[in-house]
Amino acid sequence: MLGTTILLAIREIRRHMLRSFLTTLGIVIGVAAVVTMVQLGNGATAAVQQNISSLGANVLQVRPGQGFGRGGGGAQPANFREEDVEAIASQIAGVRAVAPQTSASVTAVQNASNWQTTLTGTTADYFTVQQWSLQSGRVWTSAEETAGKAVCVIGETVADNLFPGSDPIGGSLRLNNVTCDVIGLLVSKGQGGFQDQDDTVIAPIRMVQRRFTGNREVSSIAVAIDERYDADAVQASMSELLRERRHIEPGEDQDFNILDTAQISEALTSTTTILTMVMAAVAGVSLLVGGIGIMNIMLVSVTERTREIGIRLAIGAVGKEVLTQFLVEAIVLACIGGFLGLLLALVLTAAGATLVQVPFMFDVQINLLAFGFSAAIGVIFGYFPARRAAALNPIDALRHE
Amino acid sequence: MAEPLIALKAVTKTFGSGQTAFQALKGVDLEIEEGDFVAIMGPSGSGKSTTMNILGCLDVPTSGEFLFKNLHVEQLDRDQRALLRRRYLGFVFQGFNLLARTSALENVELPLLYRGEAKSARHKAALDALDKVGLADWWDHTPAELSGGQQQRVAIARAIVTGPAVLLADEPTGNLDSERSVEIMELLTALNRDSGITVLMVTHEPEMADYARTIVHFRDGLIDRINGEASSSALAGAG
Known part of the structure; x- marks a missing residue:
């Protein structure tokens, strides 16, 4: 029925x-x-x-300015100096690795093709902190880093655009007239929410400072924390250290911020x-x-x-x-x-x-x-x-x- | 004499209550034999439609008895009467009352759906019924594509598809011209004669009533005369 x-x-x-x-x-x-x-x-x-997780787990991001971004109006807060990075690495307990970063917008040229991308200058620790691994090639050595050699590791998007169908390792590209040897290719992380994470060129910080930014400043610091330590405690002592180094009086607002990726997430x-x-x-x-x-x-x-x-x-x-x-x-x-x-x-x-x-x-x-x-x-x-x-x-x- | 198929005993029907109450039937006695062809006549408001609704198990008397195959219909509830209609009765209306935008075949199949017949059996029975009314070739036409006479013949096919004991026709020729009316009457006569279906028909027209074997005249909620003879109930009512 x-x-x-x-x-x-x-x-x-x-x-x-x-x-x-x-x-x-x-x-x-x-x-x-x-x-x-x-x-x-x-x-x-x-x-x-x-x-967030592409920023790395148990990672604190230290940036100048207040809160998210670079803060509102007023004078641009000063960047960090290399000494700040060394101080964090040597004076704070529970820090596993520290990666200073400075970046510049560049045009990469290879043969007739060119590509607009972001160049990040950092240390070899960056790859550990940000959980990047290589699909081929290698990361620069500490000797290359100290010497500021013109070598770079590139993301897949850059490789696809400048070295279509060929192996980029051993090749070279020009970044704003600086010739740079490609020594490594990153494993793809894909679309990271709102930007293509593979659209990047990573090079030794000394080289980027010398040839691109023209100063010895560090625009942000990524700090990997040892899992056995409390992230909040590490964050507090780091904050204290940086306030002292940047001469901020007690009670005064600090002109930098520390983001805990777990909290943001x-x-x-x-x-x-x-x-x-x-x-x-x-x-x-x-x-x-x-x-x-x-x-x-x-x-x-x-x-x-x-x-x-x-x-x-x-x-x-x-x-x-x-x-x-x-x-x-x-x-x-x-x-x-x-x-x-x-x-x-x-x-x-x-x-x-x-x-x-x-x-x-x-x-x-x-x-x-x-x-x-x-x-x-x-x-x-x-x-x-x-x-x-x-x-x-x-x-x-x-x-x- | 065998038991009558249908018997009404002192049936009354009152609509409304109190001051506005209207007594449509004032004590009707009627017996109908199996295989009879009965025409019910009478002026408007004489109670013939009310009688027809009661005989069709669509309505119940206010008082009195209605025996159908010795079953007290007045004691049955709504659903039991529906099942009685499904099993024994077929209806033909003045306005045809076919389902619009539905093929003749599907219209004729409708009563079989409620009987839970299998699809192939439904098809066969419906086509047979359409064949009996001479519309086998028109099975896939919708009512809008058929003439009035054809629509009424589809309606008759729908009424007889279940092989009912009684066919109730409420002014079946009321919407048709005289030529179509004669066709319909001949069809009803043939069904009554060949299949033995008892036919109850309400009509205004004496020439249609002439096809019937028994003619019942109603007047003022009572049976006035049957086949020209004064009814006992009419005498009682008059007395």
Whole structure:
């Protein structure tokens, strides 16, 4: 009997294609909105986490300025000096490795091709701290570092653009007129949230300072902490040391900041999770509105089909069968809407992920949940019109114009 | 004499209550034999439609008894009456009442769906019924593509597809011209004669009533006369 009822429902839906489509539109949009929001939110969370973890685990980033970025107006806070780096390395307990960094924007040229990229000057420790490994070649030696030799390690994006189809190791490229030997190629880290992490050239800091920035300053310091030490304690003593070295009076705001990657990761993850929840809730309201839309149309449909219901009752349908028919119609409509919504969500998530550059994440759970919810909406909002149809008096229904 | 198929005993029907109450039937006694062809006539408001609704198990009497195959229909609930209709009755209406945008075949199949018949059996029975009314070649046409006479014949096919004991026709020729009306009446006569279906028909037109074997005249909620003879209930009502 249920098979027959479903058949009848599908026949009825096919008979009114446009109306059925408009009825389900609310559910389609609701389901698509909820699923897209959650999936994009998950993608954003993943992007944030990936971005943070690419900075390295148990790593403190020390930068001039306050808070995130370089701070607002006022004088640009001074960069660090090489002595600061040495002081951190030698005076703070629990520091495993320290990597000073200074960077410059450069045009890399090889034969006829050129490529705009970022040059980072640092020490060999940088590769350990930032968890970079090489797919081929080697890192510079300490002798090369001290001598400031013109050697560099390049990321995959740079290699692909300047050495298409050939091995970059042993080759050379010109960075703003400085010829540099390529000695190593990094393993790809891929898209790190909002930027391409493989679009980089890394060289000994002494060389970069001498040939590019023209000073002996360090623009940021990455500090890897020994796991056996408390990150907060290390951070506190480092802060104290730097305040002293930069002559900041007690009570005065410090002009540098120390970021703990674990803390940032936690904070940003919880922020994106909350945002995702809020957006999903808003989208959930539209799903509810879609359900009311179904009820609306089903009620109209019951009135419009009063005579048909009368015929069915007259030829021997019992109330329960009419109720089941209308209920199944509502559920089938809602399920079709839910399914179309999932397809739409798939397209929207893929498009949205490309647009805002977050990874595409298909969430099975939210898809099942949204589909189940749309079916439930069919039951809840279909029941009232169906009961009304089943309760009709066949004589009155047959007389209905 | 065998038990009648249908018996109404002192049936009354009152609509509304209190001051606005209207008594449509005032004590109707009627017996219908199996295989009869009965025409019910009478002016508007005489109670013939109310009687027809009760005979069709669509409505219940306010008082009195309605026996169908010795079953007290007045004691059955809504769903039990629906099952009775499904099993024994076929309906033909003045306005055809076919499902719009639905092929003749699907319309005729409808009662079989509620009987839970398998698809192939449904198809065969529906095509047989369409063949009986002479529309086998029109099975895939929707009502909008059929003439009034053809629509009524599809409706008759739908009514007989289940092999009912009784066919109830409420002014079946009311929306048709005289030529189509004659066709429909001949079809009903043939079904009554060949398949032995008891036919109950409400009509306004004496020439349609002439096809029937028994003609029941209603007046003011009572049976006035049957085949020209004054009814006992009418006498009782008059007295």
